[in-house]
Amino acid sequence: MERARAVVVGGGITGASVAYHLAKAGWRDVVLLEKDELTSGSTCHAAGLVTQFNPSPTMMRFRRYSIELYQELGVFETVGSLRFASSQDHMMELQRGVSRARGIGLDAELISATEAVRLMPAITTESLYGAVWMPGDGHLDPHTATHALAAAARELGARVNTNQRVTAISISGSNAVESVNTDAGPIETEVVVVAGGIWGPQIAAMAGAFVVSTPVDHQHAALLAVRGHEMPHDM
Numbered sequence: 001m002e003r004a005r006a007v008v009v010g011g012g013i014t015g016a017s018v019a020y021h022l023a024k025a026g027w028r029d030v031v032l033l034e035k036d037e038l039t040s041g042s043t044c045h046a047a048g049l050v051t052q053f054n055p056s057p058t059m060m061r062f063r064r065y066s067i068e069l070y071q072e073l074g075v076f077e078t079v080g081s082l083r084f085a086s087s088q089d090h091m092m093e094l095q096r097g098v099s100r101a102r103g104i105g106l107d108a109e110l111i112s113a114t115e116a117v118r119l120m121p122a123i124t125t126e127s128l129y130g131a132v133w134m135p136g137d138g139h140l141d142p143h144t145a146t147h148a149l150a151a152a153a154r155e156l157g158a159r160v161n162t163n164q165r166v167t168a169i170s171i172s173g174s175n176a177v178e179s180v181n182t183d184a185g186p187i188e189t190e191v192v193v194v195a196g197g198i199w200g201p202q203i204a205a206m207a208g209a210f211v212v213s214t215p216v217d218h219q220h221a222a223l224l225a226v227r228g229h230e231m232p233h234d235m
Contacts, residue, residue: 001185001186001187001188002031002185002186002187003029003187003188003189004029004030004031004159004188005027005028005029005030005189006022006027006030006189006191006192006193007030007031007180007187007191007192007193008022008031008032008033008192008193008195009166009180009192009193009194009195009196009203010032010033010034010041010194010195010196010197010199010200010203011033011037011038011039011040011041011150011160011162012038012039012042012146012195013039013142013145013146013149014043014195014197015032015034015193015195015196016032016038016146016147016149016153016160017149018193018195019032019150019158019160020149020150020156020158022193023153023156023158024156028156028157028158029157030153030157030158030159031158031159031160031161031187031189032150032153032158032159032160032161033161033164033165033180034160034161034163034164035163035164035165036162036163037162038143038146038150038162039143041196041197041198041199042198043142043143043146043197045218046142047139047218047220048139048140048145049081049137050066050067050070050076050137050138050139050140051081051083051134051137052067052101052106052108052134052137053081053083053097053101053108053137054097055097055100057104060100060101061104064106064136070140070145073145073149074148075145075148076139076140077138077139077140078135078136078137078138079137079138079139080119080133080136080137080138081133081134081137081138082116082119082120082131082132082133082134083134084128084130084131085128085129085130085131085132086127086128086129087129088129091129094110094130094131095110097132098110098132101134106136107134107135107136108132108133108134109132109133109134109135110130110131110132110133111130111131111132113128113129113131115133116128116130116131116133119133122226161184164182164183164184165182165183166180166181166182166203166206167181167182167183168180168181168206169181169192169203169206170186171207171208176190177189177190177191177192177207178190180192192207198213198215200213201213
């Protein structure tokens with residue numbers, strides 16, 4: 001029987017990241033399982049926006065690390081981001097957030113409505129009280145980023161198996177994981193990481209676990225450039 005220290009189920013960007021970080025932490029015997037191809041689930045529908053601003057300093061540190069990792073992998077494009085204030089109260093809230101961001105060393109600036117329009121000519125100052133400008137933010141292609149993480153995980157010794165579906169998870173009498181059964185055979189392991197996105201509850205149920213998951217719809221708007229009002233690429 002094949003053996004792994006940990007089995008990660010799900011080949012989206014979360015699963016690839018978990019496999020990479022486990023391997024980087026010294027867990028050389030890690031297997032990532034994906035029932036189809038990498039990014040064939042919800043990852044391929046992501047917008048790919050990577051921002052650092054957040055009410056929680058811990059989350060901002062986490063997001064800063066993510067950007068540093070994506071830069072190291074060569075998949076990140078820095079273009080900056082704007083977060084708008086539509087009321088005076090919202091502006092004060094953003095001001096507090098900027099103070100927290102600067103407190104942990106992030107490059108964050110509270111700017112006026114006029115300055116926001118200069119950076120993004122497609123908007124208007126009407127009902128705009130100001131904005132937060134984060135020059136270090138940017139975007140990436142989720143498909144490319146996932147494959148880069150998977151490749152980095154492989155270089156560290158992890159195995160990435162696509163087109164291999166998990167069919168069951170075997171549990172011992174003491175309620176511990178014994179193995180993960182797949183359509184290509186069982187893998188003996190004591191650790192299973194569920195990174196299956198909307199299929200997460202189904203995978204967890206194989207081990208008798210109940211996981212709450214709420215799918216969320218997202219709407220993306222792709223805008224064509226209006227001549228004379230093009231957004232600056234390098235801000």
